[in-house]
Amino acid sequence: MRYDVVIPAAGQGKRMKAGMNKQLMELQNEPLIVRTLKVFENDEWCRGIIVVINEAERTQFEQLFSRFHIKKITAIVGGGKERQHSVYNGLQAIKNSDIVLIHDGARPFVTIELIHQLVNEAKEHGAAIPAVRVKDTVKKVRGQFVEETVERSSLWAVQTPQAFHVSLALRAHEQAQKDGYIGTDDASLVERIGGKVKIVEGDYRNIKLTTPDDLLFAEAILSGWVSS
Ligand SMILES: Nc1ccn([C@@H]2O[C@H](COP(=O)(O)OP(=O)(O)OP(=O)(O)O)[C@@H](O)[C@H]2O)c(=O)n1
Numbered sequence: 171m172r173y174d175v176v177i178p179a180a181g182q183g184k185r186m187k188a189g190m191n192k193q194l195m196e197l198q199n200e201p202l203i204v205r206t207l208k209v210f211e212n213d214e215w216c217r218g219i220i221v222v223i224n225e226a227e228r229t230q231f232e233q234l235f236s237r238f239h240i241k242k243i244t245a246i247v248g249g250g251k252e253r254q255h256s257v258y259n260g261l262q263a264i265k266n267s268d269i270v271l272i273h274d275g276a277r278p279f280v281t282i283e284l285i286h287q288l289v290n291e292a293k294e295h296g297a298a299i300p301a302v303r304v305k306d307t308v309k310k311v312r313g314q315f316v317e318e319t320v321e322r323s324s325l326w327a328v329q330t331p332q333a334f335h336v337s338l339a340l341r342a343h344e345q346a347q348k349d350g351y352i353g354t355d356d357a358s359l360v361e362r363i364g365g366k367v368k369i370v371e372g373d374y375r376n377i378k379l380t381t382p383d384d385l386l387f388a389e390a391i392l393s394g395w396v397s398s
């Protein structure tokens with residue numbers, strides 16, 4: 171089963187407070203974006219990688235891809251203001267593929283096993299996303315007071331990669347673009363045009379490196395201190 175992957179990496183990483191694009195930071199001597207790309211580089215199902223970057227950082231990214239011998243990259247595309255705009259630009263570069271995965275450049279710990287489950291489910295259902303059960307109690311808050319306690323048994327925290335039939339992902343993004351709608355993930359765009367999205371059990375280690383404390387957890391994973 172073959173797929174293409176779009177990897178948005180054009181964010182600023184403001185919450186990481188590193189003074190640079192967090193994806194260029196090194197984790198145990200390897201840049202974060204390279205770790206993410208290598209998972210797909212080493213997956214025989216992956217046909218091509220489309221990376222979305224900030225044009226101002228193009229040279230830095232291109233040098234890394236060449237230094238670390240990432241060979242499956244088929245396009246390096248300029249990003250947009252929001253993640254969703256960057257993904258939209260990346261989707262335009264797909265050619266002759268049935269299935270597309272959309273994966274955050276800042277999630278280096280995704281496994282090939284999870285990717286293959288998602289591809290299989292997307293093939294069958296049109297869309298499939300990884301998610302883990304929410305462990306904390308979640309409350310809806312207005313101002314500084316609780317409005318309600320949300321029923322936890324139906325709550326899942328969603329990750330990437332999110333897998334889609336290419337035509338469905340394109341249709342969902344086109345419609346959102348037309349409506350001026352911004353969602354926080356790609357599946358939400360499919361949901362709003364009536365598409366069914368299959369949930370696949372994700373992995374608590376498949377974190378997005380967002381804030382400085384995530385770097386500690388990343389170090390623990392890389393040091394083998396966090397088992398599945
Ligand atoms: N305009 C944007 C914004 C985000 N992303 C990418 O989308 C992924 C998930 O976004 P997030 O973790 O929020 O990254 P940033 O937007 O960089 O973080 P922040 O909001 O802290 O600035 C990242 O790989 C990021 O580079 C992107 O390609 N284009």
Ligand SMILES: C[C@](O)(CO)[C@H](O)COP(=O)(O)O
Nearest residue numbers: 253274328329330354355378
């Ligand atoms: C797409 C995502 O990673 C799913 O959890 C997440 O919604 C991205 O959110 P961000 O605010 O752009 O980091």
